[in-house]
Amino acid sequence: MTTQTAAVIGLGSMGYGVASSLLRAGHTVHGFDINPDSMARFVSEGGAEGAMADVAGNCDVVISVVINAAQTETVLFGDDGIVPHLKPGTVVMSCATVAPDFAREMEAKCHEAGCLYLDAPISGGPQRSAKGELSVLASGTPDAFDKARPCLDAMASQVYELGDEAGPGSAMKAINQMLVGINLAGMAEALTFGMTQGVSPEKFAEIIPQCAGTSWVLENRVPHVVAGDYTPLSAVDIWPKDLGICLDVAHSAKFGAPVTAAALQQWLAAQGSGLGREDDAALVKVYARNAGLDLPGKS
Amino acid sequence: MTTQTAAVIGLGSMGYGVASSLLRAGHTVHGFDINPDSMARFVSEGGAEGAMADVAGNCDVVISVVINAAQTETVLFGDDGIVPHLKPGTVVMSCATVAPDFAREMEAKCHEAGCLYLDAPISGGPQRSAKGELSVLASGTPDAFDKARPCLDAMASQVYELGDEAGPGSAMKAINQMLVGINLAGMAEALTFGMTQGVSPEKFAEIIPQCAGTSWVLENRVPHVVAGDYTPLSAVDIWPKDLGICLDVAHSAKFGAPVTAAALQQWLAAQGSGLGREDDAALVKVYARNAGLDLPGKS
Structure with a gap:
């Protein structure tokens, strides 16, 4: 199995389960949250350490599991956003429920930055998230799917592939x-x-x-x-x-x-x-x- | 198996299926409808003949499968209604979707007339009706259930018993x-x-x-x-x-x-x-x- 380095941004009830599921699958996982207690707990359970700006360049996959479009834009492209620090070819998976137009905008900005993008809203609730059994309603380029596959496999029991660009997933x-x-x-x-x-x-x-x-x-x-x-x-x-x-x-x-x-x-x-x-x-x-x-x- | 004599009033898409299912189960079944073609067709398929006022006194069970409360009241208690012609102890099953208060009123009037009453809305659609596989949401006295049982068995695959008086079924x-x-x-x-x-x-x-x-x-x-x-x-x-x-x-x-x-x-x-x-x-x-x-x- 391919093991990857991933960053999970947002360690709430859904994101914590995603991050934990990636860990269990053997990936190296950095967890980020505005709540330092959640980050510390994740490190105590095997999460990798390091400041976002320092570790971003090592990541193969970034998974954003925040609440809405505003938070998604902030964590990806805000003042402390992660995308400018990523290496070319990193895939950004965005899991929040957002408008399809917003997903298309995020995809365009990630492509401009040399990254891949997966429009990847999740469903299933915290319990299935913790077990790595989410459903993912995903769309994006074949490259984005390929790069995200090992992490998708770890977090989801069902991945619906809905098209080759952002929008249909959302x-x-x-x-x-x-x-x-x-x-x-x-x-x-x-x-x-x-x-x-x-x-x-x-x-x-x-x-x-x-x-x-x-x-x-x-x-x-x-x-x-x-x-x-x-x-x-x-x-x-x-x-x-x-x-x-x-x-x-x-x-x-x-x-x-x-x-x-x-x-x-x-x-x-x-x-x-x-x-x-x-x-x-x-x-x-x-x-x-x-x-x-x-x-x-x-x- | 107990065979009974039944009248089915209303030979529309649901009622025709009920009447046919009773026939298949060996009951004697009189079918009534405002459309004489439906009645003739039912007789040609084995239905019993005779005017309502003449045959009502032989019936063990009357099943009303009309559209609404107004039609229910008409076929049971209107100028040509069947209830005054029934023998004591006949059970009247009313299958239309009606208000619970209306069902209680019909039960009271049937009890006054010496008959039993089953508040028995049906669901499942015409196809399941034709196969004798309806669901019946029924409530009424234990006597009413007992008397209706052979016909219920013929028309339904599921009978939910929801209480010992009219109302809960509706x-x-x-x-x-x-x-x-x-x-x-x-x-x-x-x-x-x-x-x-x-x-x-x-x-x-x-x-x-x-x-x-x-x-x-x-x-x-x-x-x-x-x-x-x-x-x-x-x-x-x-x-x-x-x-x-x-x-x-x-x-x-x-x-x-x-x-x-x-x-x-x-x-x-x-x-x-x-x-x-x-x-x-x-x-x-x-x-x-x-x-x-x-x-x-x-x-």
């Missing part, structure tokens, strides 16, 4: 997030609607997954509601951000997305009422509060 | 229809949004079913869009009706359902623009028209 991620954001809101709305009709969350969880109304996220999240456990696996805060990206992209394309827009209002109400850091199944709390319903678990 | 059906109506609208919105970003329906159909954004209806309906085939398996016309019921029930419960309401507007646009009799996957045409997109297949 487009497919936006499509998926639109669906998840809608289906989750639908789940929250239908579950609490059912409670007004005497159907308990437990009964909903027993019957609906066997009916035509089921969805992947419904089956995944309903157990959190039944258990009253909103420990964040995927947080409410993700959805105003990601549906906002979807609607910005839709607006640019003169595409009306009324169901997405309605779902976004519910996510904003969840965020605005202090639920942002809870698991996204907590959207049910917005509906329950508005309808005077008592959900299972601690109130 | 409530669970409304919950399921809310989810399907939302998830289908989300599918249509996300698929056409993707087209604005260069993601073809074929690519969507290849990738999204493997991602977190998938749902049962998405996987079931996307092939219709890819094939450009809108032969109605489940028609657009169902959704303004069923989401309307959901929102009426929600309104009565002072439950705000903004995502359902947004989805309903799209279904109304589909119906209003002449797509009512097409397969419900044709909701994509509303989005495509609004965004100037060309869908696969005949335009």
